[in-house]
Structures are given as structure tokens and as C-alpha cells.
Amino acid sequence: MSQYDQCSLNSICGCLHTINNIDNSICVSLWLTCSELVSCASPNNMCYAPDHICVHHPQCYDHPVCYPLSQANQQICPPMITSSPPLKPSDGICENAIWSTNGTTVAGSDGLGSALYRLYGPWGLFVDDYQSVYVADSKNHRIVKWIKGASSGQLVAGGKGSGNNNDQLNHPSDVIVDSDGTIYISDTENQRIQQWFQGAKVGKTIIKDILSPVGISQDKQGLFYVSDWRKGEVRKWRIGATTGQLVASRLGGPRFLFIDRNQSIYVAEERRDRVIKVDDTSATQFSILAGGSLGDGLDQLLQPYSVIVDELGTLYVADTNNHRIMRWTRGAKSGKVIAGGRGIGSRYDQLSYPHDLSFDLSGNLYVVDYGNHRVQKFTIDKSLC
Known part of the structure; x- marks a missing residue:
């Protein structure tokens, strides 16, 4: 964004460039006087x-000044565009589309490790409009950004060992990024959600005292949804709130979640081997959309971790312990394998405990291949559409 561009639904907010990189900016209230x-x-x-x-x-x-981060609070400057939903193709993906059998590694290489060209036990990911990939590099306690075509990642949060200081993370599980480049992290073992402005050296706790936060998503109003794996629930949060609104409970090991444009909530239930949609009127009423029984059949799932839903109502599921990505069209009784499903392994046509998935603007599929410490890209083929 250009200097002073409107960046929020609040008209008093504008964009200020950080001193170290004019391509980095923060969205702040401009209400402060220069003398302050x-x-x-x-x-x-x-x-x-x-x-x-x-x-x-x-x-x-005409010289740089120090600006208080309190003026960048989303309660003051709610974002104009949020990061949710992560699925990019606006018209959905046609039913006849297919993806390449072999994946291409776009993040991580040469097995596990702490060097920036490696990952160690990655969990969640976010793909931006430029095909940059943000990875929750869980066992390295950091968030790493991989620019398209890069052979190594860039450290954007954490990376200073396991800890609960504002410059540290402890087994982060999920990451989302808003239109300003601000990063939001599910900092699982620290039981908090962290906000890191683009280029910042430290983060800020915006939600705390969550027993076991895993998945994080954001709706068009800027509200956050967080799954609590141990409590078996999902809560909706405003930044700075001490209590979140319970929107789904009595869940069986909720991992990642998805919020669509109508604010419907979809959850991958690991312990119940299924994907559900939460009823709009009750936190304890659900529709089972995929799976529901344990197994490797096309109508079954085995400890799924992640789900995405496109504009056509098609589900994309990380069927983690079956080492595959499944596609379920609306109302279908069974799914189709679109990536992996060839047994656990490290070949380019195999996956090992895939944890999360996302798409870019073209519909290319990105998968966090947890057991192989890498992110794989599967190219879409729309020739039959």
C-alpha cells in the first residue's frame, strides 16, 4: 500500500511505511498529533x-518517528479485507479439474532441520496472492515465509527457541495473514494467539488462556475463530476479549477449521474421523459432510486434520492417517483422492501424515507434508472443465 492509503473500515486509519522497508507497512490510527x-x-x-x-x-x-503499536489495534482499525477464507478461486473449482500426480516441493528440503531451507514437523500453512507460502514450522518454533521459487525461507516470527516471550513461540500450529501482511499465529503450547506486524521483531498476544489452540480462521468482520483440541470446542473471539463466544462444542478432537463467506463453520474432527458443518442455531448440532467411520475406503476418513470448502460447496480434506487429500462434492456419499493415497512415503506421488492444505489463485493445491518436513504443490489441470 502507498503511504497514508486507507487500510481499514475506520476512515481515521491509514498506512504508514516502516523505516527498514518501504514495502512493509502497518495500519494505524492517524489521530495522534505530531507533537505526541x-x-x-x-x-x-x-x-x-x-x-x-x-x-x-x-x-x-522529514525524519522517522516512533509510533505506538496500540494505535494499530484492530478494535480501532478493523481490516477492510481479511485473510479468510483461504481458498482463492472465486468461482469454485470445476468438478472435472484434476491435479498432478507428482508434487513439487516448494518449502523444505533434505529432511528435517533448523536451517532456513529446512522444516521440522510443519503444521499449518497460508498461501498469499503472490504464491508465497507461510508455514507454521512447529518443532522449530517459528513461522517461515517462502517466496515463490525460493530455495530457502525467511524467518517472519519466532525462531528463538521454545519459550513464551513476545519474540518466541512454542509449537505453533496454524498461521493466517491479512491484506496488510500482519501475521496471526496459533501459538499452541503457549495457549495464546499472537499478532506479528509485518517486519516486527516481536509479537503481541491478542487472545490468551486457550487450553489447546490449534486451528485459527477469521471472518469478513475481522472476528477470529479458534479450535481448542483438548476442550473439544470452537470459540469466536474479538481481539482483546477475555472470553470468546462458544460456537461449537462436544467435538471429538477438532483440528483445523474453515469459515466460509456466509460465516458457516466447518471442522475436521480427528477423533471421530469426519468433517462436520456446525448448525447455524446450535453449538451442539452438526451435519456430517464427509467420513464418519474409521477406514481407508473412499467413504471413510482416518484422523483428518484440515478442511477447505469452495464456492460450489466442494470439500477438500487432509485425510491425515490415510496419507491423502480427498475431494468430496456437495452431497456426495464418498470422495475422490486428488493427491497422495499411494501409501506413506517420501516419493513425489506420496504423502506422510498431511496436516494442512490450501490453494492459490489458479487452484493449484498446496499440502503440508508433515512426516516428510516439506510443503508440496500439486498443479491443477482444467483442460476438461
Whole structure:
């Protein structure tokens, strides 16, 4: 975004470029007067006041100033566009589309490790409009961004060992990114949701005291939905709230979840081997959309972790312990394998405990191949559409 562009539903908010990279920006309230701001300290443009960031603000001064991150709160500046839903093709994906049998590795290589070209036990991912891949690199306690075609990732959050400081994470499980590049992380073992502004060195806790947060999603109003695996529930949260609204309960090991444009809630229930849709009027009433019995048949699932739903109502499921990705058209009694399903393994046509999936704008499929410590891309073929 350009300097001072409107970045929020609140008209008093605008975009300020950070000092280290003009391509990085934060969305803040511009209500502060220039006299309330102090200059960044030379020679490294540091801000010594807690929770401040060094930015360009030419309407005030011709030198960088420290801006309080409290003015970037989403309660003040709710986003114009949120990160949910992660499925990109706006018209859905036609029923006759297929994906390449062999995947291409787009993140992670040479097995597990802590170097930035490696991953260690990755869980969730997010694919942006430029095909950059953000990975919750869980056992490395970090979030890594892989630009399209890169041979190594960029550290964007955590990476300073397991811990609960604001610059640390502890087994993060999921990640989403909004239109400003702000990252939201399900920091599982720290029982919190963290917000990291683009280019920031530390994060900020926006939701805390969740027993076992796993999946995180955001609706068009900027509200967050978080699955709690141990409690077997999903709650809807506003940033800074001390209690979330219970929207689904009595679940059997909820992993990742999906919120569609109508704010319908879909959950992958690991312990019940199924994918459900939560009833709009009751947190305990569900429709079973896929699976429901344990097995490797095309009408079965085995400990699924993730689900995405497109505009046509088609489900895409990470059928984790069957080492495959399944596609279930609306109302179908069974699904089709679109990736993996050739036994556990590390070949390009195999997966090992896939944890999460996403799509890019073209409909190419991305899969977190947990056991192989990599992210695989399966190219879409629409020639029969």
C-alpha cells in the first residue's frame, strides 16, 4: 500500500511505511498529533519506548518517528479485507479439474532441520496472492515465509527457541495473514494467539488462556475463530476479549477449521474421523459432510486434520492417517483422492501424515507434508472443465 492509503473500515486509519522497508507497512490510527511523537534514535532508528515501531510519517516530520503499536489495534482499525477464507478461486473449482500426480516441493528440503531451507514437523500453512507460502514450522518454533521459487525461507516470527516471550513461540500450529501482511499465529503450547506486524521483531498476544489452540480462521468482520483440541470446542473471539463466544462444542478432537463467506463453520474432527458443518442455531448440532467411520475406503476418513470448502460447496480434506487429500462434492456419499493415497512415503506421488492444505489463485493445491518436513504443490489441470 502507498503511504497514508486507507487500510481499514475506520476512515481515521491509514498506512504508514516502516523505516527498514518501504514495502512493509502497518495500519494505524492517524489521530495522534505530531507533537505526541518522538524521533527514532540514531544511528539505527531504534524505538526505546515499549511497543513502538519506527515509521515514516512525512505529514509530521522529514525524519522517522516512533509510533505506538496500540494505535494499530484492530478494535480501532478493523481490516477492510481479511485473510479468510483461504481458498482463492472465486468461482469454485470445476468438478472435472484434476491435479498432478507428482508434487513439487516448494518449502523444505533434505529432511528435517533448523536451517532456513529446512522444516521440522510443519503444521499449518497460508498461501498469499503472490504464491508465497507461510508455514507454521512447529518443532522449530517459528513461522517461515517462502517466496515463490525460493530455495530457502525467511524467518517472519519466532525462531528463538521454545519459550513464551513476545519474540518466541512454542509449537505453533496454524498461521493466517491479512491484506496488510500482519501475521496471526496459533501459538499452541503457549495457549495464546499472537499478532506479528509485518517486519516486527516481536509479537503481541491478542487472545490468551486457550487450553489447546490449534486451528485459527477469521471472518469478513475481522472476528477470529479458534479450535481448542483438548476442550473439544470452537470459540469466536474479538481481539482483546477475555472470553470468546462458544460456537461449537462436544467435538471429538477438532483440528483445523474453515469459515466460509456466509460465516458457516466447518471442522475436521480427528477423533471421530469426519468433517462436520456446525448448525447455524446450535453449538451442539452438526451435519456430517464427509467420513464418519474409521477406514481407508473412499467413504471413510482416518484422523483428518484440515478442511477447505469452495464456492460450489466442494470439500477438500487432509485425510491425515490415510496419507491423502480427498475431494468430496456437495452431497456426495464418498470422495475422490486428488493427491497422495499411494501409501506413506517420501516419493513425489506420496504423502506422510498431511496436516494442512490450501490453494492459490489458479487452484493449484498446496499440502503440508508433515512426516516428510516439506510443503508440496500439486498443479491443477482444467483442460476438461
